[in-house]
Structure formats: structure tokens, C-alpha cells
Amino acid sequence: MYLGIDLGTSEVKVVLMDQAGNLLADAASALNVSRPQPRWSEQDPEQWWQATGDSIAKLRAKAPQQFGEVRAIGLSGQMHGAVVLDAADKVLRPAILWNDLRSISQCAELTARAPQLHQIAGNLAMPGFTAPKLLWLARHEPEIFAAMATVLLPKDWLRLLLTGHKVSEPSDAAGTLWLDVAKRDWSDELLAATGMRRAHMPRLVEGGESSGTLLPEVAKAWGLSPKVIVAGGGGDGAASAVGIGAVNPGDGFISLGTSGVLFVVNDRFRPNPAQAVHAFCHALPGRWHQMSVMLSAASCLRWFCRLVSVDEATLLNEIAALSPAELENAPLFLPYLSGERTPHNDPYAQGIFHGLSHAHGRAALGYAVIEGVSFGMADGLHALHTAGTEVTELSLVGGGSRSPYWAQLIADALNVKMVTHIGSETGGALGAARLAWLAANDQPSKEAIICAKPPQREAFTPNPLRHAALQLRLEAYREIYRCRPQRTADLDQDLH
Numbered sequence: 001m002y003l004g005i006d007l008g009t010s011e012v013k014v015v016l017m018d019q020a021g022n023l024l025a026d027a028a029s030a031l032n033v034s035r036p037q038p039r040w041s042e043q044d045p046e047q048w049w050q051a052t053g054d055s056i057a058k059l060r061a062k063a064p065q066q067f068g069e070v071r072a073i074g075l076s077g078q079m080h081g082a083v084v085l086d087a088a089d090k091v092l093r094p095a096i097l098w099n100d101l102r103s104i105s106q107c108a109e110l111t112a113r114a115p116q117l118h119q120i121a122g123n124l125a126m127p128g129f130t131a132p133k134l135l136w137l138a139r140h141e142p143e144i145f146a147a148m149a150t151v152l153l154p155k156d157w158l159r160l161l162l163t164g165h166k167v168s169e170p171s172d173a174a175g176t177l178w179l180d181v182a183k184r185d186w187s188d189e190l191l192a193a194t195g196m197r198r199a200h201m202p203r204l205v206e207g208g209e210s211s212g213t214l215l216p217e218v219a220k221a222w223g224l225s226p227k228v229i230v231a232g233g234g235g236d237g238a239a240s241a242v243g244i245g246a247v248n249p250g251d252g253f254i255s256l257g258t259s260g261v262l263f264v265v266n267d268r269f270r271p272n273p274a275q276a277v278h279a280f281c282h283a284l285p286g287r288w289h290q291m292s293v294m295l296s297a298a299s300c301l302r303w304f305c306r307l308v309s310v311d312e313a314t315l316l317n318e319i320a321a322l323s324p325a326e327l328e329n330a331p332l333f334l335p336y337l338s339g340e341r342t343p344h345n346d347p348y349a350q351g352i353f354h355g356l357s358h359a360h361g362r363a364a365l366g367y368a369v370i371e372g373v374s375f376g377m378a379d380g381l382h383a384l385h386t387a388g389t390e391v392t393e394l395s396l397v398g399g400g401s402r403s404p405y406w407a408q409l410i411a412d413a414l415n416v417k418m419v420t421h422i423g424s425e426t427g428g429a430l431g432a433a434r435l436a437w438l439a440a441n442d443q444p445s446k447e448a449i450i451c452a453k454p455p456q457r458e459a460f461t462p463n464p465l466r467h468a469a470l471q472l473r474l475e476a477y478r479e480i481y482r483c484r485p486q487r488t489a490d491l492d493q494d495l496h
Contacts (some may be wrong), residue, residue: 001069002440003059004426004433005052007077007155008236009033009043009097009258012051014059015426016066017433021450023423024066027058034094039101039339039347042094045083045157052158056222072229073162073214074207074436076239076428077155079175082133085157087149093141095154096133099259099295099338101347103132110135110177114193121190122174122181122271122279127347128295131177134194151200155233163212163230166202170281171238173204181288182269184281205232207242207283208438208447231439234283236428237261237291242283243431244395244424245453249287252391254377254410254418255427256400260297262380264389265289272387276345283435284447290389292342292380297373298400300335300351304369308362318363319370320405328469330364331355332477333372334484340376343383344481354480370406371470374413375477381414393417395453397424404458411460413474415467421454430454 001024006013013028029051034042060067080098085091096102107125110132111117117125125132130151138145152160153176156168170184178194178201180187186201205211210229219226233239237255241263244253252264266288271279278291296303305312322330336349353368381391396407396418402425411418423430437450 001066001071002433002436003070003073004429004431004436005073005075005158006236006239006427006429006432007048007052007075007158008428009078009099012048012055013426013429014052014055015429015433016059016063016070017430017437018066021434021437023426023430025059025062026426026429027055027062029054029058033097037102041097041100043097044094045091045154048154048158049161060223068223070224070228072231072436072440074231074432074434074439075155075159075233076236076432077153077158077172077233079153079172079235079237080128080130081154082130083152083154083157084137084144084148085150085152086147089150089160092144092147098128100133101127101339103127103136104347106132106135106139110193114190116189117177118271118273120180120187121177122269122273123177124273124276124345125177126341126345128341129175129177131190131194134196138195148200150202152202156202159211159230162214162218164215165212167205167211167232168202169205169207169232169234169283171207171283172235174280175235179281181271181279181281206285207232207234207238207435210439229436229439231436233432233435234428235280237263238280238283238289239428239431239435240397241265241289241431242434242451243427243429244397244421245451246395247282247284247287247447247451250391253395253397256298256373256396256398256406257427258297258299260294260373260377262292262377262384262394263289264384264391270387272383275383275386276342277383277387278342283431290384290387292383294335294342294373294376294380295338295340296335297376298398300337300369300373301366301400303337304366310362315362315366316403316405319367322363322367326364327367330371331360331368332473332480333368334477334480335369335372335376342380349481352480352484370409371413371473372477374406374410375474377410378413378474379478381416391416393419395424396420397427399425401425404460407458408460411462412466413470415462417462418460420457422457423454424457
């Protein structure tokens with residue numbers, strides 16, 4: 001048996017997988033995000049540990065006998081977060097998360113300090129990444145920066161509590177801006193640009209390799225053997241790719257979670273920072289990937305449902321009942337509720353409803369929201385196209401993948417076949433369990449054995465007529481962004 005733990009932004013999810021790769025049980029516990037100032041986003045790491053323990057208890061209750069046979073654990077997690085520890089491994093402050101925007105000015109500072117940043121890290125400096133957060137910390141909380149002995153990514157802090165070891169792996173480390181992504185190793189030059197050294201960083205293993213075994217006290221509390229291996233794991237995108245079987249060059253998927261990700265596997269390091277495309281290491285050795293990332297995806301739908309007091313299933317049914325004329329005349333929505341990464345790299349971008357009238361009800365506005373997220377994905381695909389990446393089929397994962405209507409809309413907007421898979425809702429947790437399997441099994445061609453695509457649930461082929469109609473609305477959507485009021489310096493005051 002193999003256990004996958006996925007530390008997300010909104011929940012900790014755990015799954016139990018057998019030797020043949022079948023999912024036996026899953027469980028989850030919710031998390032909350034703290035926003036103490038505008039555009040800040042933090043979580044207390046202790047909340048992660050509590051939620052992990054709660055999720056494990058639920059999973060054990062569902063499958064007590066199988067749970068006791070776990071041989072290895074894999075970890076997946078939200079990327080870019082900064083967990084700052086002192087010399088005694090005490091957490092010095094709440095973790096600064098991936099969607100925190102306080103370090104905008106530090107991005108320019110880092111770019112100036114490290115002229116080779118784009119070539120080494122393969123990415124633009126953005127406030128979501130880890131390194132600018134540490135420059136912000138050095139300036140605004142110097143006593144904490146001075147006391148810092150180690151910086152860990154969120155899932156790697158969980159690993160420390162599980163094993164007692166400070167370890168990361170290349171797919172997650174690539175999102176810090178401290179990694180030489182081509183070499184899959186820390187860059188002394190980039191670390192020095194933020195006043196740091198290798199001593200501040202965890203050691204690196206590959207995602208399917210062992211990072212240690214369970215501490216005796218954790219093994220006893222969870223009812224497991226202290227010989228249980230903890231695999232390197234992966235950042236949430238790379239782990240989700242392993243879970244969905246996107247492991248060979250050209251494979252790809254779209255994830256509709258809190259954020260939105262378009263992920264395509266490459267056989268080499270192919271950076272394209274000019275289009276705000278991310279170039280990261282994959283969780284498997286000898287592979288890399290490109291990503292376009294939008295900061296608000298399915299979270300836009302959750303936000304709108306809260307505003308109009310309706311559940312998502314009811315609203316999606318109302319949207320599906322709209323007539324072609326109502327769709328054609330629906331408002332347009334820019335889904336930039338948390339700024340945007342690809343392709344704009346604009347932390348000041350804001351959400352917009354455009355073209356409202358008395359004739360529009362909540363279904364029309366709801367349609368505009370999911371269409372706007374789909375258009376954000378179309379912008380991301382265009383950015384990947386400019387980097388020379390072509391795709392003909394993508395898997396669809398994440399909470400948004402549960403809606404056939406939305407899946408067809410994305411297929412039509414992108415003009416790409418979309419495929420959903422049985423079990424895809426487990427996302428990074430399944431990928432983490434597969435990486436645990438790899439760490440515990442020494443077999444030839446073992447990746448091909450366990451990393452196959454899950455069984456297909458549905459396929460959504462693009463409708464050429466609908467694609468043509470959506471292209472007209474997509475151009476209008478893009479024009480709204482180009483003509484938006486500019487907001488920059490006035491917001492900087494809120495970020496300090």
C-alpha cells in the first residue's frame with residue numbers, strides 16, 4: 001500500500017493506493033487562508049500538520065487493515081510558499097503563500113541583483129515565487145531574516161515533521177528562483193542575490209527517490225512501521241502530472257483548482273520568460289515542463305457563488321440552460337481576482353464584469369465567469385504556442401473538471417480535445433502515491449508500470465462553429481485588458 005499526501009491551499013487531501021495502482025480510499029480536511037493586509041496571503045504551518053493528522057485519521061477509519069500495510073508515503077504540495085525556521089527548527093512566522101503579492105518591488109530588485117536570473121531559473125521574478133519573499137523579509141522583518149537558519153517549501157516542512165530530515169526535490173525547488181533548473185541543483189549565484197547560502201536550503205533528491213523514513217513517534221501515532229519510506233514527491237503541478245500520466249514529452253493537462261494551470265511535458269529545459277511561461281523540472285528525472293499559470297480559476301466560480309448565494313451545481317445547471325442568444329450577449333468577465341501571471345505578469349490586474357444590463361441574470365454572469373477562466377487558459381495556450389509547444393489533446397483535472405459543460409467550453413475555446421479521467425479529482429495526492437511506489441519498488445522500466453494514464457471518463461471534441469464564435473468574444477476580452485485603467489504605485493503603499 002502507498003499513501004499520497006497533497007498539501008493544497010484550501011485542503012489537505014490523502015489517498016491510499018494499492019500495489020497495482022488502484023485507489024482504495026481518500027480523505028480531506030479543510031484549510032483557511034489568512035489575509036492580514038491587502039494582497040497578503042499566509043497560513044500557519046501548524047494548521048497543515050493538524051489537517052494532515054485529521055485526514056490520516058479519516059483515511060484509517062475507512063480502510064484500517066490496508067492502511068496498516070503502507071510501505072511508502074509521497075508528498076505533493078502548493079508551491080512557492082516560504083516556511084522560515086530558526087536554528088532549532090522553530091517556525092519564525094506564518095508561511096507566506098504562492099498567491100501573496102507583497103514582494104512586487106523586490107522582484108525588480110532581484111532581477112537587478114542577478115542578471116543571469118532568467119537563463120538560470122528559466123522564469124521571470126514574480127511576487128508568487130519564494131526568493132522575492134525573502135528579500136521582502138530582509139527589508140521589512142530583518143530580525144526574522146537574521147534568525148533564519150532554513151527555508152522550506154510547504155510540503156517539505158511536512159516532511160521535516162514526518163522524517164526529521166530537511167529535503168526537497170527539483171520540481172518544487174524550481175519554483176523558488178534559487179534553482180539552476182537545467183542542472184536540477186541549487187544556484188549559488190541566485191542564492192547570493194538574496195543574501196543566502198546553500199546552508200539555508202534542504203538537500204535535493206528526485207521525486208521518486210527516498211528522502212528518509214518515518215520518525216518512530218509519527219509511525220506509532222499513525223499505526224505504521226518506522227521503516228515506511230517518504231519519497232521526494234513533487235510540487236502540486238508536477239505531482240498532478242504524474243497522477244494523470246503526463247510523464248512523456250508532449251503530454252499535458254489543464255488543472256482547474258484554486259489557480260489554473262496548463263502543463264506540458266518537455267524532454268529538456270525550454271524557458272520562455274518573455275511570455276511569463278514557467279519552465280520547471282518535472283518530478284521525474286530527465287524531464288522538464290512548461291506551465292502557464294492563472295492565479296484565479298475555479299476560485300472565481302466559488303467567489304461568484306458566494307456573492308449570489310447559490311451552490312455551484314445549481315448555477316452550472318442554470319448556465320447549461322441558457323439559449324445561444326443569451327450566451328452570445330452575456331457579459332465578459334476578466335478573472336484577475338488575485339492579479340495574473342501568464343501571459344501578463346501583472347500583479348495589479350483586477351477582475352472586471354463588462355457589458356452588464358438589466359437583462360442579465362445570475363446564470364448569464366455565471367457563464368461569463370467560467371468563460372473568462374476558459375479565455376485565461378486560451379491566453380496561456382497562446383503563450384505556450386509562442387514558445388514552440390503544440391498540443392492536440394489535454395487531460396482535465398481539478399474541481400472544475402467535474403462539470404461536463406465547462407469541459408466542453410474549454411475544448412471549444414482552446415480548440416483542443418479535452419479528456420477527463422476516472423479518479424482525476426484526486427490530483428496531486430494520486431501522483432504523490434505513485435511517486436511513493438517508485439521510491440519503494442526497484443523494477444526495470446518502473447515508471448511505465450505505475451505512471452500510466454488513468455481510465456478515460458469522457459472526451460470533449462472542439463466544436464468548430466462554437467470555437468469561431470468564442471474567438472470573437474476572446475478578442476473583446478483581450479481588448480478589455482488592454483484598455484483597463486492602470487494601477488501601480490498607489491497599491492505599492494498597501495504592500496509594506
